[in-house]
Amino acid sequence: xxxxxxxxxxxxxxxxxxxxxxxxxxxxxxPCVVGVDVLDRNLDNQGRLHSHRLLSTEWGLPTLVKAVLGxxxxxxYIQEHSVVDPVGKKMELCSTNIxxxxxVLVNERLVYTPHPDNPEMTVLTHEAVITVKGFSLGSxxxxxxxxxxxxxxxxxxxxxxxxxxxxxxxxx
Amino acid sequence: MNSVGEACTDMKREYDxxxxxxxxxxxxxxDGSGDPCTDLFKRYQQCVQKAIKEKEIPIEGLEFMGHxxxxxxxxx
Numbered sequence: 001x002x003x004x005x006x007x008x009x010x011x012x013x014x015x016x017x018x019x020x021x022x023x024x025x026x027x028x029x030x031p032c033v034v035g036v037d038v039l040d041r042n043l044d045n046q047g048r049l050h051s052h053r054l055l056s057t058e059w060g061l062p063t064l065v066k067a068v069l070g071x072x073x074x075x076x077y078i079q080e081h082s083v084v085d086p087v088g089k090k091m092e093l094c095s096t097n098i099x100x101x102x103x104v105l106v107n108e109r110l111v112y113t114p115h116p117d118n119p120e121m122t123v124l125t126h127e128a129v130i131t132v133k134g135f136s137l138g139s140x141x142x143x144x145x146x147x148x149x150x151x152x153x154x155x156x157x158x159x160x161x162x163x164x165x166x167x168x169x170x171x172x
Numbered sequence: 173m174n175s176v177g178e179a180c181t182d183m184k185r186e187y188d189x190x191x192x193x194x195x196x197x198x199x200x201x202x203d204g205s206g207d208p209c210t211d212l213f214k215r216y217q218q219c220v221q222k223a224i225k226e227k228e229i230p231i232e233g234l235e236f237m238g239h240x241x242x243x244x245x246x247x248x
Contacts, residue, residue, distance in 0.1 A: 015200050018200065019192075019195070019196050019200065022192065022195055023188075023192055025173050026173045033173075034174060035173065035174045035175060035176045036173050036175075037175050037176050037177075037180070037184060037220050038184075038187070038191075038213070038216075038217075038220075039217075039220065039231065040217075041191075041213065043204055047204050049195075049199060049204070054176060054220075054224070054229070054231065056174075056176050077176075077229050077230075079231065079232065084199075086199060086200050086201075086202060086204070087202070098229070098230050098231065098232065099229075099230065
């Protein structure tokens with residue numbers, strides 16, 4: 001099992017970041033996400049918005065990893081649950097892969113909150129737990145995947161910025 | 173952005189536009205009532221459910237309860 005976590009600060013207020021996060025795909029930084037669908041969406045009795053989404057992704061695993069995993073399939077599916085609390089100003093998003101689960105589990109958790117010292121900024125706490133199953137090369141592959149996740153996370157943060165920049169001129 | 177079901181992409185885009193507008197202009201400003209996207213979502217959802225079954229995508233723990241029903245889940 002490999003745990004990766006990082007904290008990122010956006011130079012934008014929480015509302016702006018959340019609007020962008022809900023419209024994150026498509027963006028040029030994450031071309032591997034090729035499909036997004038909302039499976040279910042509802043308000044709970046505390047006024048928080050729950051969304052269940054399905055993401056279709058082309059993982060872009062390195063050739064060596066594909067060979068070791070013994071799969072040519074590159075289209076994988078990820079299930080995502082997010083909760084947006086507009087009063088408490090907190091968005092939490094959890095995702096997990098639902099294919100290739102006999103080989104690897106990638107669980108990600110993202111939490112967006114206003115910066116405690118500056119309401120014009122937003123903090124993202126981003127964590128991932130990676131478990132590769134049944135391989136003696138497990139820890140090597142886990143490190144490889146942690147690097148991929150770290151790299152993709154950075155692209156995701158840049159994607160949020162890109163969405164914000166490209167929306168600011170538009171009337172929302 | 174495409175849908176998992178090719179036939180659902182137009183419905184998805186229409187729903188997304190409606191949702192994004194409501195989310196930014198109403199929900200985030202504290203007005204979570206009167207969601208105008210319910211009908212769009214129902215049609216889109218039916219299409220997606222069909223595509224998921226056809227592609228045998230292993231969705232877990234989800235019941236398609238409809239857009240406006242409240243969930244009683246207390247765990248995250």
